[in-house]
Amino acid sequence: MSLIVDHISYIYGKDTGTPIEALKDVSLSIPDGQFIGIIGHTGSGKSTLMQHLNGLEKASSGTIYFNGEDVYEKGYNLKNLRSKVGLVFQYPEHQLFAETVFADVCYGPKNLGLSKSDCELRAYDALRKVGFPEDLIFTSPFELSGGQKRRAAIAGVLAMKPEVLILDEPTAGLDPKGRDEILTQIKKLQKEENMTILLVSHSMEDVAEYVDRIVVLNEGKIFLDNTPKEVFRHYKELEEIGLSAPQVTYIMHDLADAGLNVRCDVTTVSEAADEIVRALSR
Amino acid sequence: MLRDITLGQYYQTESVIHRLDPRVKLLGTILFFISLFCFSNPAGYAIALLFLAAVIITTHVPFSYMIKGMKTIVVLIIITVVINLFMTQGDVVVEFWKFKITKQGIVMAVQIFFRIAMLIVGSSIMTLTTTPNHLTDGMERGLRFLKVIKVPVHEIAMMMSIALRFIPILLEETDKIMKAQLARGADLESGNIFKRIKAMVPILVPLFISSFRRANDLASAMEARCYRGGEGRTKMKPLKYTSRDAVAYLVLFAYMVVSISVGRLDALKIM
Numbered sequence: 001m002s003l004i005v006d007h008i009s010y011i012y013g014k015d016t017g018t019p020i021e022a023l024k025d026v027s028l029s030i031p032d033g034q035f036i037g038i039i040g041h042t043g044s045g046k047s048t049l050m051q052h053l054n055g056l057e058k059a060s061s062g063t064i065y066f067n068g069e070d071v072y073e074k075g076y077n078l079k080n081l082r083s084k085v086g087l088v089f090q091y092p093e094h095q096l097f098a099e100t101v102f103a104d105v106c107y108g109p110k111n112l113g114l115s116k117s118d119c120e121l122r123a124y125d126a127l128r129k130v131g132f133p134e135d136l137i138f139t140s141p142f143e144l145s146g147g148q149k150r151r152a153a154i155a156g157v158l159a160m161k162p163e164v165l166i167l168d169e170p171t172a173g174l175d176p177k178g179r180d181e182i183l184t185q186i187k188k189l190q191k192e193e194n195m196t197i198l199l200v201s202h203s204m205e206d207v208a209e210y211v212d213r214i215v216v217l218n219e220g221k222i223f224l225d226n227t228p229k230e231v232f233r234h235y236k237e238l239e240e241i242g243l244s245a246p247q248v249t250y251i252m253h254d255l256a257d258a259g260l261n262v263r264c265d266v267t268t269v270s271e272a273a274d275e276i277v278r279a280l281s282r
Numbered sequence: 283m284l285r286d287i288t289l290g291q292y293y294q295t296e297s298v299i300h301r302l303d304p305r306v307k308l309l310g311t312i313l314f315f316i317s318l319f320c321f322s323n324p325a326g327y328a329i330a331l332l333f334l335a336a337v338i339i340t341t342h343v344p345f346s347y348m349i350k351g352m353k354t355i356v357v358l359i360i361i362t363v364v365i366n367l368f369m370t371q372g373d374v375v376v377e378f379w380k381f382k383i384t385k386q387g388i389v390m391a392v393q394i395f396f397r398i399a400m401l402i403v404g405s406s407i408m409t410l411t412t413t414p415n416h417l418t419d420g421m422e423r424g425l426r427f428l429k430v431i432k433v434p435v436h437e438i439a440m441m442m443s444i445a446l447r448f449i450p451i452l453l454e455e456t457d458k459i460m461k462a463q464l465a466r467g468a469d470l471e472s473g474n475i476f477k478r479i480k481a482m483v484p485i486l487v488p489l490f491i492s493s494f495r496r497a498n499d500l501a502s503a504m505e506a507r508c509y510r511g512g513e514g515r516t517k518m519k520p521l522k523y524t525s526r527d528a529v530a531y532l533v534l535f536a537y538m539v540v541s542i543s544v545g546r547l548d549a550l551k552i553m
């Protein structure tokens with residue numbers, strides 16, 4: 001039970017004058033229940049890769065296996081794949097369309113052919129899970145703030161109860177509090193429902209606290225694929241491709257250079273604080 | 283998906299036709315259209331076809347690319363041709379059931395086919411080799427004389443260039459929204475016509491909303507940069523004729539004279 005990406009490449013605008021090679025020989029194995037951060041510079045192919053995982057784009061070469069089945073095989077039920085691998089797009093608020101938030105969230109489950117009461121139960125449940133304010137459930141989605149729209153859109157995908165949840169920059173343009181809230185909710189989904197989560201982001205800082213594994217994309221290729229600690233060890237190389245490690249990594253390295261005996265492979269602020277206290281009290 | 287629509291989109295390459303002044307191309311296209319309706323014998327069409335082929339070769343745009351976007355229009359051509367084939371009165375050649383095909387009908391159908399096909403290819407040459415900005419610039423300059431009778435030439439040109447500029451953006455946006463709804467299990471391909479139209483609602487609503495938002499943003503951005511219509515506005519790159527354009531006008535003139543005088547010779551008529 002897992003998602004395997006087997007040497008896929010993808011070219012945009014293949015037969016126009018200006019083809020763009022967005023993915024180059026990418027391979028990934030995504031086991032169940034893992035929380036993976038996908039990091040890369042603008043244009044590195046993150047969104048493109050994510051759209052392959054639920055069959056919206058078809059790779060120019062290579063293939064994808066979901067639960068052992070080749071999704072490019074003739075007759076493979078892509079609609080089923082899309083209900084199992086939920087994808088929340090970058091700026092998902094642009095896809096809201098119904099008269100009320102509630103009706104919009106019901107759209108996904110309804111497409112799965114569920115009964116009305118099941119759809120509504122799921123919609124209500126999903127809205128609660130993303131922390132959507134209850135008194136706004138029956139207002140028009142177009143009267144919401146950006147962060148509320150974002151939550152409604154995420155709920156729209158969650159209501160389909162996917163096994164794998166992909167979020168393409170779910171926190172872009174949100175304030176720090178909203179960002180932490182959403183990421184915490186997502187972490188909870190992984191913990192409580194054993195959902196596999198793929199979180200796309202520009203920023204190491206955002207994901208370091210939450211993920212089990214980081215995949216760094218650069219110019220359509222996988223640059224690093226490891227645990228956060230191991231990935232941040234390469235902070236110099238990350239800088240070369242326009243990314244940066246979390247600030248604590250820099251602080252710890254600076255402290256170590258200044259002669260304080262601290263470990264440099266901490267990933268979060270609280271870990272760093274503990275480590276500094278430990279080093280100083282020795 | 284929708285990205286494949288190419289009809290009339292600019293094709294970037296290097297050719298003499300690309301570098302011509304847009305006014306030449308505009309006038310050339312119009313004259314070419316006029317010539318198509320002047321012919322009364324096949325020789326005229328043959329000359330027009332040769333001329334068109336020569337221009338196509340000069341543009342360096344692959345012919346396959348040029349006709350790729352035309353699949354949708356083929357239906358239109360076929361309908362027109364068929365209607366002409368069956369509806370023209372005259373000497374009956376074939377007759378079956380309720381339908382009659384006349385000699386005049388055949389001639390008419392062939393003629394219409396060539397006219398429409400060349401009209402479409404002719405106009406797509408213009409849009410394939412001229413950027414939308416250039417095109418509207420040319421239009422604005424070329425139609426400036428209409429200002430005398432209070433036609434808001436500049437405003438019309440500005441609206442056109444904005445509209446043209448937005449086509450690829452809207453296509454991209456549609457593509458994005460379609461994907462987002464597909465990811466939520468939308469089914470756009472099965473069911474009867476009513477079901478399909480209903481399935482389009484989740485795509486059209488966000489599309490309209492984002493179009494309004496974009497239009498609003500663009501208007502604000504233009505105001506913020508002090509746009510206030512064409513009055514007293516100057517161009518960074520004003521259009522200027524060069525010797526190349528003079529040659530093009532000469533070629534065009536020669537084509538018009540030759541094709542129309544030959545195309546109207548009664549001796550070459552087949553009917």
Ligand SMILES: Nc1ncnc2c1ncn2[C@@H]1O[C@H](COP(=O)(O)OP(=O)(O)OP(=O)(O)O)[C@@H](O)[C@H]1O
Pocket residue numbers: 012013020021022040041042043044045046047048049090202
């Ligand atoms: N619809 C499209 N048509 C043509 N090229 C595209 C399209 N979408 C993306 N690309 C190109 O593919 C490459 C990868 O794009 P992608 O959207 O996957 O990047 P990304 O990593 O998600 O970037 P960002 O962080 O800005 O969202 C880019 O070079 C981009 O220009």
Ligand SMILES: [Mg+2]
Pocket residue numbers: 046047048090168
């Ligand atoms: Mg992206």
